[in-house]
Amino acid sequence: MTTARTTPASSTAAGDVDRIYRTNLSAGRAMIAEMTGGHVEVASEGAWVTSADGERFLNAGGYGVFITGARHPIVEDEVIRQLRTHPVGTRMFLDPVAARAAEMLSACTPAGLERIHFCGSGAEATEAAIKIARLQGRRRLVSMYGGYHGKTMGALSLTARAAYQKPFEPLLPSVTHVTYSDVDELEAELRRHPGEVCVIVEPVQGEAGVIVPEPGYLHTVRALCTRYGAFLVVDEIQTGLGRLGSWWGVDREAVVPDILLSGKALGGGILPVAAAICTDEAFGVLNRDPFLHTSTFSAAPLAMAAVCGALRAIKEDDLVLRAQTLGAILIPAVTRSLTRHLGPFVRAVRGRGLLIGIEFSEPGMAGEMLVELISNRVIANFSLNSDSVLRFTPPAILTEPDTEFLLAALDNAAHTVGTRYQHS
Numbered sequence: 278m279t280t281a282r283t284t285p286a287s288s289t290a291a292g293d294v295d296r297i298y299r300t301n302l303s304a305g306r307a308m309i310a311e312m313t314g315g316h317v318e319v320a321s322e323g324a325w326v327t328s329a330d331g332e333r334f335l336n337a338g339g340y341g342v343f344i345t346g347a348r349h350p351i352v353e354d355e356v357i358r359q360l361r362t363h364p365v366g367t368r369m370f371l372d373p374v375a376a377r378a379a380e381m382l383s384a385c386t387p388a389g390l391e392r393i394h395f396c397g398s399g400a401e402a403t404e405a406a407i408k409i410a411r412l413q414g415r416r417r418l419v420s421m422y423g424g425y426h427g428k429t430m431g432a433l434s435l436t437a438r439a440a441y442q443k444p445f446e447p448l449l450p451s452v453t454h455v456t457y458s459d460v461d462e463l464e465a466e467l468r469r470h471p472g473e474v475c476v477i478v479e480p481v482q483g484e485a486g487v488i489v490p491e492p493g494y495l496h497t498v499r500a501l502c503t504r505y506g507a508f509l510v511v512d513e514i515q516t517g518l519g520r521l522g523s524w525w526g527v528d529r530e531a532v533v534p535d536i537l538l539s540g541k542a543l544g545g546g547i548l549p550v551a552a553a554i555c556t557d558e559a560f561g562v563l564n565r566d567p568f569l570h571t572s573t574f575s576a577a578p579l580a581m582a583a584v585c586g587a588l589r590a591i592k593e594d595d596l597v598l599r600a601q602t603l604g605a606i607l608i609p610a611v612t613r614s615l616t617r618h619l620g621p622f623v624r625a626v627r628g629r630g631l632l633i634g635i636e637f638s639e640p641g642m643a644g645e646m647l648v649e650l651i652s653n654r655v656i657a658n659f660s661l662n663s664d665s666v667l668r669f670t671p672p673a674i675l676t677e678p679d680t681e682f683l684l685a686a687l688d689n690a691a692h693t694v695g696t697r698y699q700h701s
């Protein structure tokens with residue numbers, strides 16, 4: 278006998294949403310939300326998010342998605358227009374929106390990167406890169422300790438954190454991890470397997486806690502890959518599209534990888550989109566056989582409209598320069614505030630552009646600051662590969678009052694946490 282089901286009432290009340298999370302989604306997610314105040318988010322515009330009970334929060338988190346802020350008018354216009362005309366294609370005919378998005382994206386990447394495979398998440402872009410490297414005969418993978426490339430099985434094999442890998446072993450074979458920034462260790466590995474390796478690296482390691490390498494690092498990695506016939510994938514899923522105050526991290530060192538990965542901000546804060554942007558040579562086999570690596574919703578017109586909107590918004594609002602300017606204001610101000618209130622517990626404030634990390638020496642302090650910031654109506658990020666680092670990834674559309682709000686909230690939060698530690 279089947280049990281009659283009632284249609285659940287749609288509710289935004291925190292208690293109802295929490296109950297449904299615990300029943301039908303992830304109870305763990307609900308528990309984390311409870312620790313950060315039990316808020317339910319229902320609306321967003323620009324740098325601000327509104328909760329079900331009408332509170333507004335400045336979004337300096339979002340894991341790097343919102344370089345254009347939420348619902349940027351240019352992105353929203355492009356997406357709504359596409360939604361009303363042709364959101365999903367038949368995959369039988371050609372699509373002008375995909376063509377436009379590909380042409381626009383290729384025009385803002387380093388010369389030589391011109392063949393694009395679009396997909397729906399950063400992890401899928403990593404998977405595409407792994408498969409393309411194999412098609413090119415590079416069956417060994419080298420990634421960096423602390424690196425984050427996603428959590429599908431292939432991407433997870435490269436995301437070198439035991440806590441995420443162990444429960445899912447066995448992962449891909451022939452994967453080695455080397456120390457980020459250590460070019461000698463990388464060279465030793467490449468020398469052992471000439472012509473067989475695909476190296477994947479981030480220009481700045483975001484999830485590891487904003488680890489900025491020595492100047493010249495990427496340039497040397499490129500040179501080593503060329504010398505030993507290795508394939509180079511640069512993962513700019515978090516760092517690209519202006520986040521570091523340059524279009525791409527590779528631009529700073531004039532490096533052209535075989536594949537550049539993009540994601541997060543690529544969908545303009547409205548749709549999930551990612552891409553593997555390849556040289557003509559790297560893409561080779563996929564060019565001849567379009568059925569070798571496919572996915573039903575890859576390059577769907579609606580997602581492509583979001584890409585066009587994101588790229589237009591970044592250009593028309595000069596967001597790359599804006600990220601650089603804001604970073605130059607925020608990084609010293611964040612350093613001053615934290616040194617004042619939490620000096621002995623701050624190991625480092627690191628960053629480039631609008632990717633900013635604060636490393637604490639005291640276990641749990643990053644979490645306490647995150648909670649305290651939410652009490653002061655600012656959203657920040659955890660770091661998936663480092664428990665001791667709090668991260669800010671604010672949008673590049675922050676106004677002066679927004680910036681002041683962020684810094685005042687940080688000052689208050691640091692003061693509160695600092696007082697707690699003085700009295701403990």
Ligand SMILES: Cc1ncc(COP(=O)(O)O)c(C=O)c1O
Nearest residue numbers: 398399400425426427512514515
């Ligand atoms: C550098 C980098 N690569 C890949 C990913 C995976 O992207 P996604 O979560 O969209 O699969 C992330 C996500 O944080 C990332 O920061």
